[in-house]
Every structure is written in C-alpha cells, then in structure tokens.
Amino acid sequence: MSGDVSVKRAGLEGVLATQSSISDVNGLEGRLIYRGYDIHDLAEHATFEEVIYLLWNGSLPTTPQLDDLNEQLHRYAPLPAEIKERISRIPKDANPMDMLRTIVSALSFYDPDASDMSREANLRKAIRLTARFSMIVTSFFRSRTGEQPVDPRPDLSLAGNFLYTLWGRLPDDVATRTMDVALVLHADHELNASTFAARVTAATLSDIYSAIVSAIGTLKGPLHGGANEGVIKNLLEIGNVDNVEPWLKDQFARKQKVMGFGHRVYRTEDPRATHLREMSRQLGERTGERKWYEMSRKMEEIIMREKHLNPNVDFYSASTYYALGIPTDLFTPIFACSRISGWTAHVLEQYDNNRLIRPRAEYIGPRDLKYIPIGDRG
Numbered sequence: 001m002s003g004d005v006s007v008k009r010a011g012l013e014g015v016l017a018t019q020s021s022i023s024d025v026n027g028l029e030g031r032l033i034y035r036g037y038d039i040h041d042l043a044e045h046a047t048f049e050e051v052i053y054l055l056w057n058g059s060l061p062t063t064p065q066l067d068d069l070n071e072q073l074h075r076y077a078p079l080p081a082e083i084k085e086r087i088s089r090i091p092k093d094a095n096p097m098d099m100l101r102t103i104v105s106a107l108s109f110y111d112p113d114a115s116d117m118s119r120e121a122n123l124r125k126a127i128r129l130t131a132r133f134s135m136i137v138t139s140f141f142r143s144r145t146g147e148q149p150v151d152p153r154p155d156l157s158l159a160g161n162f163l164y165t166l167w168g169r170l171p172d173d174v175a176t177r178t179m180d181v182a183l184v185l186h187a188d189h190e191l192n193a194s195t196f197a198a199r200v201t202a203a204t205l206s207d208i209y210s211a212i213v214s215a216i217g218t219l220k221g222p223l224h225g226g227a228n229e230g231v232i233k234n235l236l237e238i239g240n241v242d243n244v245e246p247w248l249k250d251q252f253a254r255k256q257k258v259m260g261f262g263h264r265v266y267r268t269e270d271p272r273a274t275h276l277r278e279m280s281r282q283l284g285e286r287t288g289e290r291k292w293y294e295m296s297r298k299m300e301e302i303i304m305r306e307k308h309l310n311p312n313v314d315f316y317s318a319s320t321y322y323a324l325g326i327p328t329d330l331f332t333p334i335f336a337c338s339r340i341s342g343w344t345a346h347v348l349e350q351y352d353n354n355r356l357i358r359p360r361a362e363y364i365g366p367r368d369l370k371y372i373p374i375g376d377r378g
C-alpha cells in the first residue's frame with residue numbers, strides 16, 4: 001500500500017479483523033467466554049462434548065441433542081482403513097504435528113462430503129474431524145511404539161477415548177476428568193493465530209479440510225501451541241527447584257523468551273492457567289511427584305518479579321500432561337484435538353457470512369529501478 005495508510009502495528013496487534021459470536025477474550029480483566037458462558041463456569045461444570053455443541057450451535061445442548069452428537073462422534077471416530085495404513089507407514093521419528101497435518105489432509109480423500117459446501121455437509125465434516133483427531137494422534141503413537149491401534153469405545157467420552165486408545169487400558173476417573181477439563185479449556189480462543197489461518201483459508205471458499213490443515217501448521221509453532229512442548233523441555237532441562245533461578249537468569253541474560261509466559265492479549269492471569277495450575281498441583285500430590293509443580297511455581301514467581309509476565313495456557317498444561325504420563329511430543333497434538341472444535345466453529349461462521357480476507361502491506365522496498373540485462377549485473 002502506498003501513501004494513504006501507514007501500518008505500524010507489527011503482528012496486527014489490537015487490529016479487529018472480523019466479527020464473531022463464538023468466543024471473546026478480555027485481556028485486562030482476564031476473562032474468556034464461549035458463546036456468553038464464562039470459561040470458569042464451563043471448566044467446572046461442562047463436558048468437552050457440551051462445549052463442542054455450544055461452539056457449533058450457539059447454545060448448550062438438551063439431553064437428546066447431546067445424545068445425538070455423542071452418537072455421531074462415536075460413529076465417525078474409527079479411522080478409514082486406508083488412513084490406518086497411511087499412519088502405519090509414517091516414519092516413527094516424524095514430528096506428531098507434521099503427521100497430523102499430513103493425515104488430516106489425506107482424510108479429505110475418504111470423506112463422502114468432501115466437495116459438498118452446504119452448511120449441513122460442512123457440519124458433518126466438522127463432526128468427523130473432531131471425532132477423528134484423537135484417533136489419528138493415538139494411532140500414530142501406538143504405531144511408532146510397535147503396538148496395534150486400539151478402537152475407541154462407544155461408552156467413553158472423547159477425553160476417555162483419547163487416554164484409552166493411547167494406553168490400551170481404561171483410564172481412571174481422575175485422569176479422564178483432567179483430560180476433559182483440559183479439552184474444555186483449549187477449545188476456542190477468539191482470533192488466535194491458527195484460527196485466523198483457518199478463517200483466511202476458508203474465506204477463499206476453499207474446503208474445510210484445507211482450512212484445518214492451515215490451522216494445524218500454524219498451531220505447531222513455538223510461539224503458539226508448540227509452547228507447551230517447549231515448557232516441558234525446559235522443566236526437564238532445569239531438573240530441580242534449586243536450579244530454577246540460575247537457569248532463568250541465564251535465559252534472561254541471553255534474551256531468550258521463556259516458553260509458557262506472556263500473551264498478546266492477556267495483561268493479567270490467563271483464566272485457563274488458573275485451572276491448569278490447580279490440576280497440576282493435584283496430580284503432583286496424587287502421583288507423589290510434586291517436583292514439576294513446585295518448579296513451575298518457582299518459575300512463575302521469578303518471572304513475575306523480574307519480567308511482570310503471567311503464565312499462559314501452555315505453562316501448566318505441560319506439567320499436567322506430564323503428570324498424566326503423556327509423551328511430551330503429544331502435548332501440542334492434544335491442543336489440536338481440542339482446538340479442532342473451535343477451528344471448525346470459526347470456519348462454519350466464516351462460510352455463513354463470507355468475504356475474502358485480503359489485507360494490504362505497506363510497501364517499504366525500492367521503486368523505479370530499471371531492468372539490467374544479466375551480463376551487465378555487477
């Protein structure tokens with residue numbers, strides 16, 4: 001763009017890029033709502049399936065509506081045989097987010113509604129995607145450890161089936177509820193980077209699978225969903241509570257960002273971190289290994305004192321998943337297993353009232369250069 005408008009907001013900070021009625025973040029008050037419901041209320045009382053229904057439909061489900069959604073989620077959860085076969089051929093050392101991106105892309109070949117852009121067909125695709133994300137992640141985990149994939153059980157929730165198909169044994173109630181709350185907390189977050197990526201793709205009237213592939217690639221980055229894996233890497237490297245302060249001083253001296261801290265929007269406590277901190281504490285007490293929670297608390301205290309930064313959603317999710325015994329490179333894929341509900345809600349909303357998303361760039365390069373034949377270039 002030349003002349004008329006000067007863009008100085010790096011990273012589109014504070015820019016309103018669309019209207020949405022799905023979720024809202026109030027960064028000053030530290031509030032997050034899904035369709036008008038406070039995240040604290042939902043984390044305490046709702047199941048992930050209720051939240052999925054809420055995000056897609058705008059209201060909490062009645063019992064028959066929830067039963068119907070559950071029936072569909074169970075019906076679609078098993079992966080097509082071709083997809084199981086593809087997962088088994090993915091290199092065992094592949095990054096699980098790269099695996100997820102590739103398999104979700106391939107899934108579109110086996111969706112009978114792939115080219116149908118009606119709202120009903122897009123909702124069916126959203127259900128299939130949400131039902132299958134966990135299965136893709138856990139099937140890959142079992143494939144790389146040389147175990148047979150486990151079929152999901154119709155009597156388990158999405159949270160329960162994630163753990164069941166990961167471990168091949170029934171999870172207890174505490175593990176299932178912890179997972180369920182984590183899925184509720186990660187389900188949507190207004191116009192975060194991956195959701196924006198999904199909406200940009202959908203706004204070209206490309207299909208929902210393409211939009212979700214864009215979102216997965218965006219979530220992977222360490223400044224977004226990839227941060228939770230970075231957090232656990234740091235905790236493992238620090239090793240004990242006494243080492244927290246020297247380790248952090250070294251990071252500050254080298255001007256390294258500490259994963260799991262800071263946020264573009266929140267200027268106070270991220271309300272999701274409040275729940276994850278408590279779950280991390282409780283799980284630490286339950287397993288008898290309080291070290292990860294204690295190290296996390298110490299990091300939080302020092303970073304607040306030195307940098308005035310709060311922990312974000314990724315910080316305590318790391319020690320929570322670790323205490324559950326989940327492999328560290330599945331932390332970001334778990335984020336995706338939850339956020340698929342929000343991504344698809346936003347894609348549906350984008351299609352409902354679409355206009356191509358095409359902003360401008362302020363051109364700061366040279367002008368009026370003349371072509372030089374290749375032999376004359378110095």
Ligand SMILES: CC(C)(COP(=O)(O)OP(=O)(O)OC[C@H]1O[C@@H](n2cnc3c(N)ncnc32)[C@H](O)[C@@H]1OP(=O)(O)O)[C@@H](O)C(=O)NCCC(=O)NCCS
Binds near residue numbers: 257258262265
């Ligand atoms: C989330 C994040 C990307 C937001 O970025 P942003 O809005 O562009 O904020 P900035 O990177 O401009 O940071 C503003 C200042 O705080 C500092 N800061 C922000 N996050 C920091 C962190 N995690 N550790 C140390 N310093 C941090 C920056 O260095 C900068 O300081 P400066 O003004 O002295 O240069 C950023 O806080 C970050 O990289 N956090 C770590 C990754 C993470 O946890 N991501 C998950 C987000 S939910």
